[in-house]
Amino acid sequence: MSAHIDSPHDHHDEHDPEHDGVEAIHVTLKGYMTGFGLAAILTFIPFFLVMSGAFAKSGPADALILLLAGIQIVVHMIYFLHMSTKSEGGWNMLAFVFTVVLVVITLSGSIWIMYHLNDNMMPWTMQNARNEP
Numbered sequence: 001m002s003a004h005i006d007s008p009h010d011h012h013d014e015h016d017p018e019h020d021g022v023e024a025i026h027v028t029l030k031g032y033m034t035g036f037g038l039a040a041i042l043t044f045i046p047f048f049l050v051m052s053g054a055f056a057k058s059g060p061a062d063a064l065i066l067l068l069a070g071i072q073i074v075v076h077m078i079y080f081l082h083m084s085t086k087s088e089g090g091w092n093m094l095a096f097v098f099t100v101v102l103v104v105i106t107l108s109g110s111i112w113i114m115y116h117l118n119d120n121m122m123p124w125t126m127q128n129a130r131n132e133p
Contacts, residue, residue: 027082035079042072 046065048054055061077083077096085093 031079035075038075038079039072042068042075 046068049061049064055064083092083096087093
């Protein structure tokens with residue numbers, strides 16, 4: 001009879017819900033500190049751009065701030081919410097992509113409607129206001 005010594009890698013059948021698809025680096029203090037550092041930097045850069053007046057026009061500044069905000073959302077998802085393409089069998093990421101698509105459609109549609117309402121309704125209203133006695 002030979003003695004079998006259990007190693008940590010022998011239990012492939014055991015289910016560990018704490019580590020389902022989550023890379024170990026993100027669940028450590030180092031992972032949290034990395035996420036905090038990235039989040040702080042991604043907050044400081046737009047704050048500095050706005051307070052210093054680095055851009056003459058607001059268009060490029062707005063685009064850069066929105067880009068950095070999007071990157072910060074991804075950092076929060078990975079380092080603090082522990083979401084990845086492997087977590088929950090990929091359903092978390094699928095739900096996130098679906099949510100992003102709905103939010104983009106809603107926001108872009110709302111902005112488009114408000115722009116066209118302003119463009120089409122304001123001149124008519126202002127012209128009628130001048131013609132009223």
